[in-house]
Amino acid sequence: MNIAYLVNRYPTVSHTFVRREIDGIEAAGHHVHRFSIRAAPEDLPDPADRAERERTAVVLGRALPLLMTAARGAIGRPGRAWRAWRAGGTMTPPTLRGLVARAAYLAEACWLAAAMKRADVRHLHAHFGTNPAAVARMAHLLSDIPYSFTVHGPDEFDAPRELDLAGKIADARFVVAISDYGRSQLCRWVDVALWPRIVVVRCGVDLATIDEAAGVAEPDFDFCCIARLAPQKGLPILLEALALLGQRGIRPRVALVGDGPLRNELERGIERLGLGGQVALLGSRGGADVAAQLRASAAMVLPSFAEGLPVVIMESLAVGTPVVTTAVAGIPELVDEQCGWVVPAGAAAPLADAMARALATDAGVRARMGAVGRGRVAAHHDAHANAAALLKHMETA
CATH class of the missing domain: 3.40.50.2000 (Glycogen Phosphorylase B;)
Known part of the structure; x- marks a missing residue:
């Protein structure tokens, strides 16, 4: 046909x-x-x-x-x-x-x-x-x-x-x-x-293609955020959450992969909040490099205000990386406490708390959470x- x-x-x-x-x-x-x-x-x-x-x-x-x-x-x-x-x-x-x-x-x-x-x-x-x-x-x-x-x-x-x-x-x-x-x-x-x-x-997602992807990750990042730099992704809230974590003496590094209309605004926010050593705007990357960056992260963070059901969450769980994200639209149909940390949208403090919990979670526990997520992706996505x-x-x- x-x-x-x-x-x-x-x-x-x-x-x-x-x-x-x-x-x-x-x-x-x-x-x-x-x-x-x-x-x-x-x-x-x-x-x-x-x-x-x-x-x-x-x-x-x-x-x-x-x-x-x-x-x-x-x-x-x-x-x-x-x-x-x-x-x-x-x-x-x-x-x-x-x-x-x-x-x-x-x-x-x-x-x-x-x-x-x-x-x-x-x-x-x-x-x-x-x-x-x-x-x-x-x-x-x-x-x-x-x-x-x-x-x-x-x-x-x-x-x-x-x-x-x-x-x-x-x-x-x-x-x-x-x-x-x-x-x-x-x-x-x-x-x-x-x-x-x-x-x-x-x-x-195609699990076999993701498993075979031989990309390159930027080293020494605790989190990655794969998102279009657009208002609905809530990325300024991520910067606020990082500033709150800094007040507690917690300074994770975040690789932000993607591009879009908020790039200049985010650059100004990074400078204003003193996050230049923590947040890197890496621009758009190919699928293999995205998979590699996800694998190299303790968790993927996506603080969206509005969504459908983001494919990048599926990709993160497919490589075994749990996610920190928001309870909007279809996201709770895939993510819960067994494979990530789900917080209210629009609030920096709960996001900061979830990111701190992700960093404090034992690597073996995070791996088990990622395995649960991969099983859900294999079954439904x-x-x-x-x-x-x-x-x-x-x-x-």
Whole structure:
């Protein structure tokens, strides 16, 4: 079966779970056509992502072919184009900017519908319930190719009405939540009759690939934090927690792997709090180096305010490293006191206490906690098993 995947920007360092999902589907004998609305970054650190970029078609790659395809689609099938345009009105605000976004979605959907028809695609799956799901819905209305989409959160849960999650779910053959918590949030916005359409397929990791990864870790760090440097990750709270630990005479070193819009703010916070010798901003790293940094740490710390269910927690537990994290969204479905330390979000003192407990915990106990976590990942977050579960839904659709 020919299957199409649509992501807003693919591949990126934070979307390796999509690549693993595609690998699992193709391992079952199907072919996946990759589509990205925007071009992937040029500076991808992981060789597997760089190879994936070459396999991915970019919807917004060239303006003239996009506009010509959109015009042909609208003129050739005006009734379907009108249906798609009307649906676009429920997914964009009634402003000039919203009108521009609506027109852009329709053009992208026309291009995607034509590309899928040429490839004899039988099913379209989008990741994220934001603009990828909007374009997928409109492409479905233009082509009759069934679609589904995966909702990760938290962005979708912050604006369910503005994104018209209810309309997207109603038109989809099925919708995927990555946790039970995520499914509960989607069920809030649709009629009870549509609840069976919302299924849970968890994100996964490839344990064999992680075990074989031969990366390099920066030495002499007690903790690592693998995160996009964005407000929802709560990283300024981590700096506050380190400052509180310093008042107790505890000065752990933290390797912060990732990049994003808060980098300058974090650099200023590190300087202001006198943490220059404790926190290193290492930037983005490839998967092998991330696995090595996780293995070299006493624990991985992630003080998020809002999440879906972070894949990096799965990766940390997969290498046997327990985690210090917050009780938000789907995280408590994977992490508890048997494999980590879970604290309230937004408060520096509980985070500092948990980090101190992690440092004081015997290495053998931490290893046993990591082993419990790895067992949970193997049971519920195996990439190939979860890809097979998703594929069954696609085949039924």
